[in-house]
Amino acid sequence: MAILRFHAIKESLAYNSITIDETERRSDLFGRNVFNESSMRQFLTKDAFKGVMNAIQHSKKIDRNIADQVASSMKDWALSKGATHYSHWFQPLTGVTAEKHDAFFETIGDGVAIEKFGGDQLVQQEPDASSFPNGGIRNTFEARGYTAWDPTSPAFIYENTLCIPTIFVAYTGEALDYKTPLLRALSAIDIAATDVCKYFDKNVKKVTSSLGWEQEYFLVDKLLASCRPDIMLTGRTLLGHSPAKGQQLDDHYFGSIPRRALNFMRDLEKECMLLGIPAKTRHNEVAPNQFELAPIYEEANLAVDHNSLLMDVMGHVASRHNFKLLLHEKPFANINGSGKHNNWSLSTDTGVNLLGPGKTPMSNLQFLTFFVNTIKAVHEHEALLRASIATASNEHRLGANEAPPAIMSVFIGEQLTKVLEELEGVTKGKLSPKEKTDLKLNVVGKIPYVLLDNTDRNRTSSFAFTGNKFEFRAVGSTANCGNPMTILNTIVAKQLKDFKIEVDALILKKGLKKDEAIFNVIREYIKSSRNILFEGNGYGEAWEREAEKRGLSNHKSTPEALKAKISKKTLALFEEMKIMGKVEAQARYEIEVETYIMHIQIESRVLGDIARNHVVPTAVKYQNILIENVKGLKEIFEDGYKALAKEQMLLIQEISGHIESINANVTKMTNERKKLNGLADMEIKAHGYNKNVKSLFDDIRYHCDKLELLVDDEIWPLTKYRELLFTR
Structure with missing residues (x-):
């Protein structure tokens, strides 16, 4: 052991001497290996560019003639970047990405070869569906499945391969990946939120769900890790006594980044820039050898793709620096584990963050509408939201006295709690002139434009409002963000849909003014959702007892939590919002249980x-x-x-x-x-x-x-x- 440790330290000193070239500005590197809008303008014909942009912005189908043009131009761009192969890049239910590389190379006889890539290869390919988790949807002898191009997420080049983001579905049409249900959920939230936005601004035509993930991870010496069969095979230590010094001195958190880890981060961030991943923040996390990377917010589908890609790239870069990357939620006992906080918000095509309070009572009312509806959605579907992050590895964090607990609750802070309490007192039906004035000026009007720092953070909350977004803190570090983001966007879309029906009914049937109708519905939602709001310590046993009184679920084990995914309520939700059919939902449940x-x-x-x-x-x-x-x-x-x-x-x-x-x-x-x-x-x-x-x-x-x-x-x-x- 002493000899091994000597060699490992000697290796680490050598890697500490590595320097990363950072002479090029990041803005110049950003997106260089991505077939983004700038590249498309340069390489695509006018018709092809218009066709792709219509697909991205308006969900229009791309016909095969346009697909052929796009494929030809994409090939020329990829070859100019040194690519030799292409691949449909997808996210099956294995939890990791998948790809099959085909060369552009084709022979045409007489010893002549060309580079070829057409619309057929771009739009659709056929991997073996029975060899991926499918929950019994496909038999081994029924192997056919399809990957289909997702033009809303740009193609990119990695390791000399043109990677084309795609969905993955069975021959019979059922989704076999994380991306397909997510795209359906994003469409549902767009439609439902846009309809509600028109109460406040008729010019809104589209609402986009945004995501900013925070990726926590450990770096350990590769040579030392190779002597641990548990790390190599499970990603965590199944045994090992705590060292005399761990994290008790709080000296690692936000401390000076170790040189070797910093070299890794610089190398990783350069790869991120080339791939269009907007890596912004890096720092030491709480535990020794634990770190975090966080990007700038992006549209949710692209953000999910980027996080999935990042986890793969991190492993490659770590190996170059003689590190073993650990993404497991709890690789070491008795020190902090790793999460992946999902910061979520909604924004309009007119440039408004719907979870950011505005400067006027009317924009504040719009904020309150989306704010309260999100709280209501979490209250109605808290067990399903818990199920969305239930895995064997995340089980070590949830309910284990480490942020966050297994109980879903919403933290909103002292000021907004007071606002909601005042809104509860709104008279049912038509408002008196005084109430209208009080609401607009004294309650709604006094919400500050920036709420970022007017309340403390609650690290024990699983779902916290943090100024202009909600932070879903329970997502595990190994998770594909598509799973929780599908659920969150679906339940909020459903809630907004129901909200509009109730408001319209009060306007049409009761003759209430729009604002009065909105206030009435919001007031009832506040009352009915009060049980999900919690400002205290989520770690304590007192909260467990209180949550039980409130009727909130506390599913500490994964098998217990996953049942919510196939409840009658969930199946009806998925069916109504066109997210998944019963067969798809049941298959996913069986896959996750297995x-x-x-x-x-x-x-x-x-x-x-x-x-x-x-x-x-x-x-x-x-x-x-x-x-x-x-x-x-x-x-x-x-x-x-x-x-x-x-x-x-x-x-x-x-x-x-x-x-x-x-x-x-x-x-x-x-x-x-x-x-x-x-x-x-x-x-x-x-x-x-x-x-x-x-x-x-x-x-x-x-x-x-x-x-x-x-x-x-x-x-x-x-x-x-x-x-x-x-x-x-």
Whole structure:
């Protein structure tokens, strides 16, 4: 172990000396490898450019003649950038991106070859649908599936390959990816929000959902990580004793970025600029060797694509710097895990952020309309929102006394809480002249234009308003943002749709003025959604008891949380908003349940392997050294050896006790796994893996970690936390 650590530190010092060329301005690098609007204007014909822009801005279909022109121009652009291959780039339900590379190269006979890429290759390709998670939609012998070009997300070049963002659907039309439902949800929010916006501005023709994600991650030395089978196979440490120093001094957070990590960040950010990913912020996070990258906000579909691409690029760049990138939500015990806060808002084509208070009472009323409807949507569908971020890895954060809890709640701050309380007092029906004046001038009119700093942040809140946006803090660091963004945009779209129906009914049937009708509906929403608002400490047991009284769900386990995805309420929601059919929703539920089982199954096998094949043999080896020591003392001192060997003998007994406990629990875990693997019902199996298999992890770990403290460091087979977290 000491030799390995020496070599790792020697390697890290070498990588500390790397310098990254940053002579070019980022604005000059930005989007250089992206077939963006600027590139399209240069390479496309006038008709082709118009066709693509109509598809992007107005969802118009691109006919095959235009597609051929676009493909030809896209090929010329890609070749000019040194690309040799093209690929449909998509996001199947594996959680990672997928691609199949085809060369532009074609032979045309007589030893002659050309570069070829036509509209057919651009618009549609046919990967094997049965080889990706499909939830039983496709049989193995029914392999056909299609990827189809998404022109709203620009093509890009990475590793000399033209990557074309696409959706992925089964031969029978069901979505098999994250992008397709997201695009449907973004269309739904556009329609519903635009209809509501017309109460305030008739000129609004489109509403766009924006997303700004914050990607947290760990960097550990690749050589040290390679000596940990758990890191290599599961992305986290399944055992390992906490070091004497962790994050308790708060000296890493926002501290000076270590040189080696900074070199990685510079290299990564250069790649981001070339790929059009607007990386803006970098800093040390709370835990040792933990960092964060955050971009400028983008349209949600593009932001999701960029985050998916970033996670892939981060791994490549980390390897170049001899790092192992860890995106797992909880790679190390007893220090902070990683999340991916999703900052969400809505904006109009007239340039208005609908969650940003304006300068007048009328624009404030528009803000309140979207603000309160979002709160109402979260209240109505809190269990579904929780399900959208339920995974085996995120389970380690949610409900585990680490931001955020498993209970969905909304934090809005003291000032807005008072505003909503005053709005609750609005008279039902027509307002008196005094009420109209009070509302406009005293309540609605006094909301400040900028709310960014007029209230403290609540790190324990899962869904917090932060000035001009909502921050969904519960999203896991490994997640595809498309999943939670599909749910969030869908539930808000549904709520806005219902809001407009209620307001129109009051105007048409009750004869109320528009403002009065809006105030009346908002007031009822505030009353009915009060239970989701929480300003206190989300970590405390008191909040769990209070949330239960309020009727809020508290699903700490993933199998428990995922049930919300196939409830009657959810299926009806998806059907009404045209997001997913019942078959698609059921398939996704089965995929996520099975994925959970497989993650716990893999971790169980790896933990059993490490415990029995690494930890126990090393403990026995050290125990034998102690036994030889005792024998030597007996030879020398005969009857007096017992007093001299007292501590060694106690240590031998203690090691034996830990070995016995490890073997007993590993055997029990293996037997439980075998029993569960024989079950056909995936739901019962998932709950069994959670309660009967995963529940044994901590006990096995406890005894392994105790042995780590007892066994000679020179023969301990696994890299320790102090080396993983503090080798820089």
